[in-house]
Amino acid sequence: MAIVVQKFGGTSVADAEKIRAAATRALKAYQDGHQVVVVASARGKQTDQLVADALELNPNPPQREMDMLLSTGEQQTVSLMAMALDTMGQKAISFTGQQIQMVTDDAHGKARIQEIGAERIRHSLDAGHICIVAGFQGVDENGNITTLGRGGSDTSAVALAVALGAPTCEIYTDVDGIYTTDPRKYPNAVKMDQISYDEMLEMASLGAGVMHSRAIEFGKKYDVQIHVRSSMNDKTGTIITHEVPKMEGILVSGATVQKDLAKISLIGVDNKPGNAARVFAHMATAQVSVNDIIQTEVSVDKANLSFTIARSDLANAKAAIDEFREDIHCEDVFTREDVAQVSVVGVGMRSHCGVAQTMFAALAEQKVNIDSITTSEIRISCLLDVPDAEKALVAVCDAFELDRPAADRQPAE
Amino acid sequence: MAIVVQKFGGTSVADAEKIRAAATRALKAYQDGHQVVVVASARGKQTDQLVADALELNPNPPQREMDMLLSTGEQQTVSLMAMALDTMGQKAISFTGQQIQMVTDDAHGKARIQEIGAERIRHSLDAGHICIVAGFQGVDENGNITTLGRGGSDTSAVALAVALGAPTCEIYTDVDGIYTTDPRKYPNAVKMDQISYDEMLEMASLGAGVMHSRAIEFGKKYDVQIHVRSSMNDKTGTIITHEVPKMEGILVSGATVQKDLAKISLIGVDNKPGNAARVFAHMATAQVSVNDIIQTEVSVDKANLSFTIARSDLANAKAAIDEFREDIHCEDVFTREDVAQVSVVGVGMRSHCGVAQTMFAALAEQKVNIDSITTSEIRISCLLDVPDAEKALVAVCDAFELDRPAADRQPAE
Numbered sequence: 001m002a003i004v005v006q007k008f009g010g011t012s013v014a015d016a017e018k019i020r021a022a023a024t025r026a027l028k029a030y031q032d033g034h035q036v037v038v039v040a041s042a043r044g045k046q047t048d049q050l051v052a053d054a055l056e057l058n059p060n061p062p063q064r065e066m067d068m069l070l071s072t073g074e075q076q077t078v079s080l081m082a083m084a085l086d087t088m089g090q091k092a093i094s095f096t097g098q099q100i101q102m103v104t105d106d107a108h109g110k111a112r113i114q115e116i117g118a119e120r121i122r123h124s125l126d127a128g129h130i131c132i133v134a135g136f137q138g139v140d141e142n143g144n145i146t147t148l149g150r151g152g153s154d155t156s157a158v159a160l161a162v163a164l165g166a167p168t169c170e171i172y173t174d175v176d177g178i179y180t181t182d183p184r185k186y187p188n189a190v191k192m193d194q195i196s197y198d199e200m201l202e203m204a205s206l207g208a209g210v211m212h213s214r215a216i217e218f219g220k221k222y223d224v225q226i227h228v229r230s231s232m233n234d235k236t237g238t239i240i241t242h243e244v245p246k247m248e249g250i251l252v253s254g255a256t257v258q259k260d261l262a263k264i265s266l267i268g269v270d271n272k273p274g275n276a277a278r279v280f281a282h283m284a285t286a287q288v289s290v291n292d293i294i295q296t297e298v299s300v301d302k303a304n305l306s307f308t309i310a311r312s313d314l315a316n317a318k319a320a321i322d323e324f325r326e327d328i329h330c331e332d333v334f335t336r337e338d339v340a341q342v343s344v345v346g347v348g349m350r351s352h353c354g355v356a357q358t359m360f361a362a363l364a365e366q367k368v369n370i371d372s373i374t375t376s377e378i379r380i381s382c383l384l385d386v387p388d389a390e391k392a393l394v395a396v397c398d399a400f401e402l403d404r405p406a407a408d409r410q411p412a413e
Numbered sequence: 414m415a416i417v418v419q420k421f422g423g424t425s426v427a428d429a430e431k432i433r434a435a436a437t438r439a440l441k442a443y444q445d446g447h448q449v450v451v452v453a454s455a456r457g458k459q460t461d462q463l464v465a466d467a468l469e470l471n472p473n474p475p476q477r478e479m480d481m482l483l484s485t486g487e488q489q490t491v492s493l494m495a496m497a498l499d500t501m502g503q504k505a506i507s508f509t510g511q512q513i514q515m516v517t518d519d520a521h522g523k524a525r526i527q528e529i530g531a532e533r534i535r536h537s538l539d540a541g542h543i544c545i546v547a548g549f550q551g552v553d554e555n556g557n558i559t560t561l562g563r564g565g566s567d568t569s570a571v572a573l574a575v576a577l578g579a580p581t582c583e584i585y586t587d588v589d590g591i592y593t594t595d596p597r598k599y600p601n602a603v604k605m606d607q608i609s610y611d612e613m614l615e616m617a618s619l620g621a622g623v624m625h626s627r628a629i630e631f632g633k634k635y636d637v638q639i640h641v642r643s644s645m646n647d648k649t650g651t652i653i654t655h656e657v658p659k660m661e662g663i664l665v666s667g668a669t670v671q672k673d674l675a676k677i678s679l680i681g682v683d684n685k686p687g688n689a690a691r692v693f694a695h696m697a698t699a700q701v702s703v704n705d706i707i708q709t710e711v712s713v714d715k716a717n718l719s720f721t722i723a724r725s726d727l728a729n730a731k732a733a734i735d736e737f738r739e740d741i742h743c744e745d746v747f748t749r750e751d752v753a754q755v756s757v758v759g760v761g762m763r764s765h766c767g768v769a770q771t772m773f774a775a776l777a778e779q780k781v782n783i784d785s786i787t788t789s790e791i792r793i794s795c796l797l798d799v800p801d802a803e804k805a806l807v808a809v810c811d812a813f814e815l816d817r818p819a820a821d822r823q824p825a826e
Contacts, residue, residue, distance in 0.1 A: 016469045050489070056429045058496040065499070068492035068507050072485035076463070079481035083471035086478070094481050098511060099556050143512050 003125065003166040004029050007039040007135065007157035011174045012231035013077050014044030016084075022172070022231060023084035023092075026130050030090065035125040037164065039135040039157035040081055042073025063108035067137070067147045071097070074134035074153070081132050092130045095120070097137035097145070102156065104138035104146045111138055111146035112214070113155065116163035133160060151212035158215040162222040169219065171211065171228045177237030178203075178210050178228055180402035181255040185393055188403035192253060193236070196243040199253050202345040202379045206256040216240060243347050249411060251355050252346040252400040257393040259340040259386055261291070262311040263371070266321070268331030271303040275328045279305060286320035288313040291341075292374040292381060302331075306372065308383065311337055339371060340389035342396055343381040356380050362399035368392045416538065416579040417442050420452040420548065420570035424587045425644035426490050427457030429497075435585070435644060436497035436505075439543050443503065448538040450577065452548040452570040453494055455486025476521035480550070480560045484510070487547035487566070494545050505543045508533070510550035510558070515569065517551035517559045524551055524559035525627070526568065529576040546573060564625035571628040575635040582632070583640045584624070590641050590650030591616075591623050593815035594668040598806055601816035605666060606649070609656040612666050615758040615792045619669040629653060656760050662824060664768050665759040665813040670806040672753040672799055674704070675724045676784070679734070681744030684716040688741045692718060699733035701726040704754075705787040705794060715744075719785065721796065724750055752784060753802035755809055756794040769793055775812035781805045 006029065008022045022038070030036045042050075050069050054061045061069075078094035085092035101117030121131045135153025138146045148155050154171060161169035178200070179189040195203075197220035204213045210228060219226045219240060229237025247253075269275055276295065283290050291308040298304055309317055314337060321333055342363075349355050356373075359380055363370060368391065371383040384392055396402075401409040419442065421435045435451070443449045455463075463482050467474045474482075491507035498505035514530030534544045548566025551559045561568050567584060574582035591613070592602040608616075610633035617626045623641060632639045632653060642650025660666075682688055689708065696703050704721040711717055722730055727750060734746055755776075762768045769786075772793055776783060781804065784796040797805055809815075814822040 016466070019470060053429070053489070053493060054496055057432060057493055058500045061496040062499050065492040065495045065507055068495075068509075069489055072488050075485050075488075076466070076482055079478040080466060080470055082478045082481075083467055083474040086475050087471045094478055096481075096558075145509075 001033055001035055003037060003164045004034040005037045005039065005157050005161040005164065005166045005169045006172060007153055007169065008041065008172045008231060009153065009174070010041040010044050010047070012172050013040055013081070019077070019081050020084050023081050023088065025172070025231070027085060027088055027090050030130055036130045037121060037125070037160055037166070038081065038130065038132045039153055039160060040074060040077040040132060041135050041153040043077050046073040046076070064144060067108045067145050070147055071134065071137040071145045074136050078132040078134045085130055090130060091128050092132060093124050094132045094134070096134050097156070098139045098143070100133060102138035104140055104148070106140035106142070106144065106146065108146055110149040111140070113138060113148070113159045116159055118163040121164065148214070154212040154215035155218060158218040158224055158226060161224045162218055166224065168225045168227055171226060172231035173210070173228060174231065175210070176230045176235060180253070181393065181397055182208070182257070185257060185390060186397045186402070189397070190403060190405055192238045192406070194239045194241060194247070195253055196247055196347050197240055198243065198378055199345050199347055200240045202376065203254055203256060206343050206345070207258045208254070208256050211240070248348050248351050250346055250406045250409070251348040251352055252344045252402070253406070255342065255344045255393060255396050255400065255402055257340060257342050257389050259389050260311045261308045261339050261341055262314045263306060263308050263336040263339045263383060264317060264321070265304060265306040265334040266330045267304050267334065268298065268302045269305050270329045271297060271301050276305060278324060278328065282320045282324050283317060286316045288317045288320065294372055294374060308339065308341065338386045339383050340386045341381050341383050342389065342392045343379055344396060344400060345379045347378050349378050349380070358399050359396055362395040363392055366391050366395045368395070414446055414448055416450060416577045417447040418450045418452065418570050418574040418577070418579045418582045419585060420566055420582065421454065421585045421644060422566065422587070423454040423457050423460070425585050426453055426494070432490070432494050433497050436494050436501065438585070438644070440498060440501055440503050443543055449543045450534060450538070450573055450579070451494065451543060451545045452566055452573060453487060453490040453545060454548050454566040456490050459486040459489070477557055480521045480558050483560055484547070484550040484558045487549050491545040491547045498543055503543060504541050505545060506537050507545045507547070509547050510569070511552045511556070513546055515551035517553055517561070519553035519555070519557065519559065521559055523562040524553070526551060526561070526572045529572060531576040534577065561627070567625040567628035568631060571631040571637055571639060574637045575631055579637065581638045581640055583642060585642060585644035586623070587644065588623070589643045589648060593666070594806065594810055595621070595670070598670060598803060599810045599815070602810070603816060603818055605651045605819070607652045607654060607660070608666055609660055609760050610653055611656065611791055612758050612760055613653045615789065616667055616669060619756050619758070620671045621667070621669050624653070661761050661764050663759055663819045663822070664761040664765055665757045665815070666819070667759070668755065668757045668806060668809050668813065668815055670753060670755050670802050672802050673724045674721045674752050674754055675727045676719060676721050676749040676752045676796060677730060677734070678717060678719040678747040679743045680717050680747065681711065681715045682718050683742045684710060684714050689718060691737060691741065695733045695737050696730060699729045701730045701733065707785055707787060721752065721754065751799045752796050753799045754794050754796050755802065755805045756792055757809060757813060758792045760791050762791050762793070771812050772809055775808040776805055779804050779808045781808070
């Protein structure tokens with residue numbers, strides 16, 4: 001009798017009717033012969049309301065108290081879902097993160113899971129209960145309530161699947177699965193049947209906000225398949241799984257566009273060991289998250305250093321640069337606030353060439369000027385002007401046939 | 414540096430402004446040199462909303478899950494109050510019942526406190542924090558969240574005062590203290606400066622719903638004074654304390670009226686050992702709470718047995734009687750749904766006679782017919798017709814001068 005972990009996000013438990021629907025789905029899995037663990041988020045806009053309540057009292061609330069407050073949202077959902085199952089004649093029991101010993105570090109608001117005590121859940125499962133666990137929350141070693149950050153319920157669910165030895169974790173959401181690209185920007189986007197953990201991690205870091213990165217990392221590390229699917233229907237969604245050989249035949253799995261970026265170029269920096277480290281240490285201190293970095297040598301002892309950041313971090317970044325600019329003898333600083341980035345992701349790139357060429361040709365045909373290019377083993381990203389972003393995405397998606405299922409595309413050469 | 418425990422009820426923390434006011438009061442006590450522990454209830458109508466959410470999903474929700482749900486209300490208040498204190502530059506830390514090891518039995522919805530681990534609070538107090546504890550909640554020995562029943566935050570607060578060795582527990586509420594009788598029914602009622610635990614317990618059992626009985630019992634047993642006072646002003650309220658000799662000079666401390674009673678008379682019951690026990694065992698099984706009992710012998714082997722109950726329990730009581738009526742050879746059953754009870758309470762009755770006479774004379778003067786009379790050592794209760802209830806209360810209050818402070822009344826003879 002396999003254990004199934006089902007995670008329901010906020011929109012899937014927003015009201016009594018949806019809680020009942022989620023409970024019905026859990027019951028069906030139970031009746032199909034599984035032991036069922038449900039992980040639930042706070043109802044709909046509950047978390048936003050609690051944040052508003054907090055800010056009304058304190059514009060900068062202590063993070064420990066914020067976690068204490070926000071964790072109540074999930075606690076409410078899980079008890080309500082247990083009540084719903086009770087009316088269906090099903091034994092059910094709800095748990096807080098504390099009660100199942102979801103132990104995290106003490107980084108309130110962005111805690112990382114360290115250990116999960118699975119005994120209590122196993123005991124309840126063996127007694128015939130459906131277990132309903134509050135997502136997003138844990139406790140540190142001193143019993144303080146912690147939260148895992150936005151989207152943390154995904155991580156709770158995958159971590160529980162790991163702890164319980166469940167082969168699959170189902171993530172129920174309000175979309176049918178993961179699409180080749182954002183359907184609002186490319187209406188012909190198609191749902192993927194499968195995507196590898198690495199591709200999904202790249203997509204997540206490129207702003208395709210379907211899944212929490214930590215959840216994907218857990219799944220990859222501990223070999224738990226993640227099935228992202230709709231809570232509204234019974235269709236198979238997208239399976240996030242280990243790379244299998246047939247994935248290599250797919251050159252590009254998905255494409256993304258980010259339009260809220262800024263680019264900073266530090267010109268004529270002393271090319272000495274430690275200078276790049278100094279730059280990015282200052283950025284980290286200023287809470288600026290740095291995306292891609294390009295360094296180019298311009299002379300024997302001088303280099304240019306460019307990087308992209310979220311546009312909202314630009315003011316902080318500039319202030320930080322003023323602090324160390326003299327130290328690294330930076331000759332000039334250029335910033336651009338009007339940059340976007342179009343990226344393609346696919347494990348097929350590892351073994352096939354020609355992806356970059358296809359991408360650049362598609363952009364050239366649309367007369368899109370490329371500012372700069374960065375790549376990883378399974379990703380190519382082009383920085384370009386914001387006004388070109390949408391047509392660039394469409395051109396790239398068309399070029400890689402992201403409007404049709406992977407099996408129907410031209411085979412890679 | 415004495416420890417002060419302050420409890421704020423739901424109306425005293427109903428919104429951000431009131432939470433800030435409560436925090437300010439706690440801060441003032443801290444600045445006056447005390448170590449301060451705050452116990453807070455759920456905000457305003459929060460608990461009612463959660464109950465409604467539950468009933469929407471399940472008309473008869475499992476009590477364990479109900480406790481899981483309701484306990485979030487207090488958890489929200491305490492974190493918000495800690496945030497409010499933070500903006501005032503005051504170190505503050507909030508705790509759930511679980512976090513301070515408020516251990517109860519497992520009677521969900523009406524759990525009784527068994528033990529409190531005071532170490533965590535002491536540690537935080539010594540580190541200069543104001544500690545804010547979620548009232549109304551605890552955990553059983555298996556870590557399940559329990560609640561103490563309506564008004565349970567009073568009990569949390571007094572129990573914490575006991576555990577921490579605090580001499581006084583302050584109960585902040587929306588009235589100035591405890592009145593000689595309900596001012597809505599007797600506008601000249603005056604606030605008492607003091608009342609003994611025993612009197613307060615009698616008043617509470619007679620429906621004067623100011624304080625949770627368990628809280629008063631804790632205070633009495635462990636010698637913690639309870640100061641019931643307003644959260645809107647700085648006036649001294651009413652101190653609930655041990656009986657002191659001067660209280661004996663006060664014949665009657667307070668009066669109550671209950672209008673929602675029914676009376677059941679079992680006529681011609683076999684007067685055999687165990688029959689009364691059988692009757693009340695059946696009532697307990699039927700969840701009927703029995704107030705006063707009067708048994709009178711009518712012959713060598715027959716007795717009449719009368720008792721009062723809440724009118725809402727009448728149907729249950731009648732059904733229970735049908736089950737055992739034959740067994741005790743009860744000849745007839747009379748029920749009255751139109752009875753009220755006026756009571757006077759005062760420790761002075763122990764040492765002074767004449768109280769009953771004064772009460773009956775006052776009622777006679779108003780031509781109020783008395784159905785039956787019951788007494789305890791410090792209480793006299795008269796059952797009478799509902800339409801007479803209000804004028805009976807006024808007559809009794811006038812007779813015992815409950816419109817003036819105890820010190821100004823005629824001395825007892």
